[in-house]
Amino acid sequence: EAEVAQSPRYKITEKSQAVAFWCDPISGHATLYWYRQILGQGPELLVQFQDESVVDDSQLPKDRFSAERLKGVDSTLKIQPAELGDSAMYLCASSRDRGNTIYFGEGSWLTVV
Amino acid sequence: AQSVAQPEDQVNVAEGNPLTVKCTYSVSGNPYLFWYVQYPNRGLQFLLKYITGDNLVKGSYGFEAEFNKSQTSFHLKKPSALVSDSALYFCAVRDFLNNAGNMLTFGGGTRLMVKP
Numbered sequence: 001e002a003e004v005a006q007s008p009r010y011k012i013t014e015k016s017q018a019v020a021f022w023c024d025p026i027s028g029h030a031t032l033y034w035y036r037q038i039l040g041q042g043p044e045l046l047v048q049f050q051d052e053s054v055v056d057d058s059q060l061p062k063d064r065f066s067a068e069r070l071k072g073v074d075s076t077l078k079i080q081p082a083e084l085g086d087s088a089m090y091l092c093a094s095s096r097d098r099g100n101t102i103y104f105g106e107g108s109w110l111t112v113v
Numbered sequence: 114a115q116s117v118a119q120p121e122d123q124v125n126v127a128e129g130n131p132l133t134v135k136c137t138y139s140v141s142g143n144p145y146l147f148w149y150v151q152y153p154n155r156g157l158q159f160l161l162k163y164i165t166g167d168n169l170v171k172g173s174y175g176f177e178a179e180f181n182k183s184q185t186s187f188h189l190k191k192p193s194a195l196v197s198d199s200a201l202y203f204c205a206v207r208d209f210l211n212n213a214g215n216m217l218t219f220g221g222g223t224r225l226m227v228k229p
Contacts, residue, residue, distance in 0.1 A: 004156075042117075042203050042219030043157070056216060091156055099209075101147070102217060104156040 002026045004105035018080035025094030035091040115140045117220035134189040136204030145207040146187040
């Protein structure tokens with residue numbers, strides 16, 4: 001069964017440093033999402049791509065977060081500079097199109113110290 | 114705006130007994146409803162969804178959910194719980210007509226504990 005691939009699985013970084021997460025969606029899925037899940041809470045959408053275009057980044061803290069999906073396949077989420085409050089799991093997900101079921105990767109745990 | 118409420122932080126049930134995890138939603142249009150399960154340190158796994166049609170939806174691992182429009186609920190159920198069902202369960206909603214971006218809104222999650 002095809003899966004959404006994410007790396008790294010775990011990352012510890014010092015505050016003010018830069019950190020990046022990578023995601024490879026299920027083959028053929030045009031829509032890609034980045035969610036943030038704080039421990040004990042449900043996931044919250046950060047950014048959504050349709051192919052290489054951003055559809056929704058209204059919840060992305062653009063002063064420090066950036067996301068790209070240059071060729072409409074894999075994607076990178078960057079945080080610079082990282083803050084203590086950024087400690088969370090960053091989940092990548094994909095769907096065949098906007099109206100279809102969303103499938104999640106295993107997530108990338110970020111701890112900022 | 115769309116929202117989801119999972120009123121129970123934790124549900125405890127004995128193995129072999131039926132289980133119910135509650136979810137209520139609020140949308141201005143027609144709801145698409147989903148249940149996901151999350152095991153420790155893992156991503157979310159899709160269990161089942163309601164789009165239209167039969168109010169009783171069957172999903173993975175013997176789970177099912179019943180859509181009730183009048184009560185705006187989508188409770189997750191299983192006739193006989195297994196210890197391995199112990200995990201965090203999330204209900205999610207998308208407003209089909211008013212949300213062209215396909216944004217899913219998640220509830221806060223309910224931890225299911227199944228004891229032997």
